[in-house]
Amino acid sequence: MPNISVTINGVTRSVREGVTILEACETAGVEIPTLCYHPDLSLAGNCRMCLVEVEGWRTLAISCVTPVTPNMKIRTHSKKVRHARRTVLKLLLAAHNVNCPECERNKNCELQELAEKHNITINEFQTSPKPVSFEEASPGVMRDNSRCILCTRCVRTCEELQSVAVIKPVGRSKEVRISTFLDRGLNEVPCTQCGQCINRCPTGALFETSEIRQVWEAIEDPEKFVVFQTAPAVRVGIAEALGFPTDRSTGKMVAAIRGLGVDRVLDTDFTADLTIIEEGYELIDRLKRALVDGDPESVLPMTTSCSPGWIKFIEHKYPDLLPNVSSCKSPQQMFGALAKTYLAGKESVDPSKVICVSVMPCTAKKFEKERPEMRDSGFKDVDFVLTTRELASMIQEAGIDFANLRDEKYDKWMGDSTGAAVIFGATGGVMEAALRTAYEVVTGQEIPFNGLNITPVRGMEGIREASVTMPEKMARGYEFLAGATLKVAVAHGLVNADKLMDKVRAGEVDYHFIEIMACPGGCLGGGGQPIPTSPEIRQKRADAIYAEDAALHFRKSHANPEVQLLYAEFLHEPLGHRSHELLHTHYRARD
Amino acid sequence: MSRKPVEIVASAVENHGSGREAVMEMLTDVNRELGYIPEEAIRAIAAAVGVSNAEIYSVLSFYSFFSTEPRGRNIVRLCKTISCEMNGSRDILAALESELGIKAGETTPDRRVTLETTSCIGLCDEGPAMLVNDTPHTRLTPEEARRIVAGLE
Numbered sequence: 001m002p003n004i005s006v007t008i009n010g011v012t013r014s015v016r017e018g019v020t021i022l023e024a025c026e027t028a029g030v031e032i033p034t035l036c037y038h039p040d041l042s043l044a045g046n047c048r049m050c051l052v053e054v055e056g057w058r059t060l061a062i063s064c065v066t067p068v069t070p071n072m073k074i075r076t077h078s079k080k081v082r083h084a085r086r087t088v089l090k091l092l093l094a095a096h097n098v099n100c101p102e103c104e105r106n107k108n109c110e111l112q113e114l115a116e117k118h119n120i121t122i123n124e125f126q127t128s129p130k131p132v133s134f135e136e137a138s139p140g141v142m143r144d145n146s147r148c149i150l151c152t153r154c155v156r157t158c159e160e161l162q163s164v165a166v167i168k169p170v171g172r173s174k175e176v177r178i179s180t181f182l183d184r185g186l187n188e189v190p191c192t193q194c195g196q197c198i199n200r201c202p203t204g205a206l207f208e209t210s211e212i213r214q215v216w217e218a219i220e221d222p223e224k225f226v227v228f229q230t231a232p233a234v235r236v237g238i239a240e241a242l243g244f245p246t247d248r249s250t251g252k253m254v255a256a257i258r259g260l261g262v263d264r265v266l267d268t269d270f271t272a273d274l275t276i277i278e279e280g281y282e283l284i285d286r287l288k289r290a291l292v293d294g295d296p297e298s299v300l301p302m303t304t305s306c307s308p309g310w311i312k313f314i315e316h317k318y319p320d321l322l323p324n325v326s327s328c329k330s331p332q333q334m335f336g337a338l339a340k341t342y343l344a345g346k347e348s349v350d351p352s353k354v355i356c357v358s359v360m361p362c363t364a365k366k367f368e369k370e371r372p373e374m375r376d377s378g379f380k381d382v383d384f385v386l387t388t389r390e391l392a393s394m395i396q397e398a399g400i401d402f403a404n405l406r407d408e409k410y411d412k413w414m415g416d417s418t419g420a421a422v423i424f425g426a427t428g429g430v431m432e433a434a435l436r437t438a439y440e441v442v443t444g445q446e447i448p449f450n451g452l453n454i455t456p457v458r459g460m461e462g463i464r465e466a467s468v469t470m471p472e473k474m475a476r477g478y479e480f481l482a483g484a485t486l487k488v489a490v491a492h493g494l495v496n497a498d499k500l501m502d503k504v505r506a507g508e509v510d511y512h513f514i515e516i517m518a519c520p521g522g523c524l525g526g527g528g529q530p531i532p533t534s535p536e537i538r539q540k541r542a543d544a545i546y547a548e549d550a551a552l553h554f555r556k557s558h559a560n561p562e563v564q565l566l567y568a569e570f571l572h573e574p575l576g577h578r579s580h581e582l583l584h585t586h587y588r589a590r591d
Numbered sequence: 592m593s594r595k596p597v598e599i600v601a602s603a604v605e606n607h608g609s610g611r612e613a614v615m616e617m618l619t620d621v622n623r624e625l626g627y628i629p630e631e632a633i634r635a636i637a638a639a640v641g642v643s644n645a646e647i648y649s650v651l652s653f654y655s656f657f658s659t660e661p662r663g664r665n666i667v668r669l670c671k672t673i674s675c676e677m678n679g680s681r682d683i684l685a686a687l688e689s690e691l692g693i694k695a696g697e698t699t700p701d702r703r704v705t706l707e708t709t710s711c712i713g714l715c716d717e718g719p720a721m722l723v724n725d726t727p728h729t730r731l732t733p734e735e736a737r738r739i740v741a742g743l744e
Contacts, residue, residue, distance in 0.1 A: 173710065
């Protein structure tokens with residue numbers, strides 16, 4: 001598109017034709033306040049925060065939805081604009097429960113920040129604060145509609161990014177509320193508990209179900225043996241959640257958790273590596289049964305199963321495709337099952353005293369741990385799940401000076417990690433890790449990508465595909481794959497998963513293996529990660545993930561020394577009897 | 592014998608198609624035949640159109656003439672909008688509630704009358720106004736309102 005000339009606050013600038021006033025001002029370095037606008041979502045133009053004055057216009061323009069026209073003269077902070085913005089802000093605040101100190105989002109709230117920036121001290125429209133209007137027994141995602149400003153970011157997130165659409169505006173006029181089918185709880189509708197709505201809520205109307213109190217109680221209890229596990233994406237989110245720039249901070253995070261007073265700090269990466277081995281062998285087994293034995297029960301493509309938002313989604317929306325899902329439990333649940341069996345044995349502690357706490361970039365993990373089938377250790381495998389944000393809150397509460405901590409290492413038995421496990425945190429990472437291991441198992445050689453970096457499966461494209469052709473010479477027992485081309489696909493964000501599974505259901509694609517992550521960007525963009533989120537923020541976290549991978553000594557899951565020990569001493573073989581008992585699961589159709 | 596909700600939706604799909612633009616027609620058909628829109632009908636419409644249940648619920652919740660609860664044989668809809676309110680609709684509501692022994696939004700135990708409030712019904716110059724089934728009543732007084740609902744079968 002050609003450039004056109006516009007005047008912003010008296011300065012003439014050349015901007016691309018077709019951009020909105022908001023985008024033109026952004027390019028010019030002129031900030032316009034917004035609330036309903038979000039870079040990941042379609043335009044709504046409903047909050048009226050971004051009003052600007054356009055010369056010759058009778059009314060103010062909604063800058064986020066108004067395209068620039070040639071020679072447009074825009075004023076972004078004239079008296080008229082400032083008055084209108086202050087009124088809009090006061091009206092939004094008047095209908096908002098302004099009990100800020102009690103809110104999960106205190107000091108990280110866009111409405112609060114705007115009120116402060118616009119110096120709203122007295123609000124003549126303010127009604128007395130409304131009581132909490134919504135509480136429910138939802139395992140991962142909670143709502144408090146008294147804090148809602150009806151911007152519909154959550155509604156657009158649920159539909160446009162996740163293809164779930166369980167929350168909608170309900171009612172009319174002053175009775176409008178963001179609600180669900182027949183105003184039911186989020187636990188009673190097909191909500192995946194992914195928490196993407198939380199990440200995009202400008203206020204505290206959506207937040208995770210907190211388990212901080214329970215975790216502190218367990219830490220305080222001298223009877224309990226508290227074991228923490230940290231998911232791959234938490235190490236690139238925790239610094240951000242504590243107010244520092246995005247960075248990988250694994251060592252500091254381990255030190256901080258140890259500082260909370262827990263008994264062992266271990267790594268979900270350990271079971272991510274284990275997942276790769278179990279899932280890799282499952283894929284090879286499915287390929288053999290389908291291609292060699294002609295077993296009709298061996299269903300392809302196989303999809304990954306680490307993302308609990310994805311699992312709940314497929315249980316609701318594609319129950320007929322459940323046989324395609326890998327039977328592997330997620331790394332979190334594998335960890336829990338082993339913590340109360342293998343680890344308890346290694347540490348000589350009574351498994352009934354072990355409390356397994358996960359730190360996850362995810363709210364759906366809170367739902368996953370409540371699944372009744374996740375008790376294969378004889379106990380509830382995972383007791384509590386904290387989001388990255390909740391861990392940051394605990395670190396702050398404990399007064400730990402995160403920035404000046406010395407790097408520390410994970411404890412032993414389930415603390416080893418490889419680069420392959422770290423990249424689980426980014427979309428495409430499970431696929432890359434699986435290929436690094438599976439290729440080597442079946443060919444006896446390293447996968448022929450420069451530096452083991454399988455770049456075709458990396459990136460932020462919604463759906464990506466790649467293929468790997470096997471050599472003619474295979475490892476013994478895998479000759480049936482000689483010269484075969486393995487076709488794989490990667491999708492992130494459930495709207496992309498939805499598109500891909502439609503094609504799988506219709507038989508339009510011939511992939512062998514599909515990685516799906518419920519959240520945009522993968523776990524690094526999970527519903528438990530720091531707020532805000534945007535494509536740029538997620539890219540920074542992805543860069544940190546791949547930097548961590550490159551920096552690690554072991555970069556292939558099967559090279560993880562503690563995983564090797566686990567097989568030698570406890571599991572004996574992939575897909576073996578104990579694996580099936582502890583590490584694999586089943587799924588069910590949900591209404 | 593009345594038809595089942597899914598049967599009504601099935602014939603509505605035949606008559607109006609299954610695009611988004613047919614949603615209002617489907618809802619109206621169900622509401623007309625059953626007097627309300629039960630959960631099964633919402634699910635059937637959502638499945639036919641290929642949208643979430645929440646979306647259909649969102650649409651129907653916008654209209655005060657649609658209800659998800661069974662209603663009485665007669666529906667009294669009192670206007671709650673500002674012109675009628677300034678002309679005394681609150682007193683009319685109090686009179687109706689006391690005459691019928693129910694609150695707005697409820698149905699008498701004998702299913703004789705459902706009392707509802709509605710947004711503007713276009714009778715602002717003659718308020719307070721109400722609709723009894725499809726018949727408008729204007730310039731109401733509390734006594735008149737009591738007399739009208741007392742006479743409903």
